[in-house]
Amino acid sequence: MTIDEEKIAFNARAKASMLQFLKSKSWPEKIASIERMNAAAQKAREAMKRARRKETASMPGQ
């Protein structure tokens, strides 16, 4: 296996820069982003539940 040094260096720079950006956020900003993540996860769970209900209802014998 060959190692692409340029690609590794680029990935390391991108990771460091992203980390720096994320850490530069204030605590309330970070909490607000967790709240958005949770709201999105809640919506996804509800959609899954609806899809499952629909699937069950369309099964023969239901």
Added chain:
Amino acid sequence: MSGMHAALRALNRLVIDGVIENYAIGGAIGASFYLPAMQTEDIDVFVFMPTPTSLLVSLSGVYESLKSLGGIVDREYVRFGDWPVQILTDATPLIAEAIREAISVDFDEIPTRVFRPEHMCAIALQTGRAKDYARITMFLEQNEVDPGLLSDLATRYGLSRQLKRATDAVEGSNERPEQP
């Protein structure tokens, strides 16, 4: 005002009213003070109760007070807006020290207290779940802990072996792969 603001105001009220002696935030919300935001669905609040008159420490007064301040009791949580708050006590000497030595910070101008990063790591070492080790790794990789302080905590609380495992893992992941 979000649920987080309401929860912090209610906790501060509890201290003023003497329902709790003091409190500090730990868990993922506390860790997010130092690290990038991490997924969690609750707020872990560690409290010091006023000196108990009996050996049994009851949290029912805390729950009742939080309820009277707008919280909704939901199983072991008290919910403020979208945020369930879990009240935990100073169950171990390490947690007691973490509450005592927590730092005072502001959340949108609301004063509150957060565990020091070294205490968060030591508690995570003690808890020892996969997600706890992942959090320790983040603290270590991002240079958010004082290694001397963490090592001292690990020695005092019998966690040196666990700390070595965590630091070995971080050092191992920092090594460059060998050229084939």
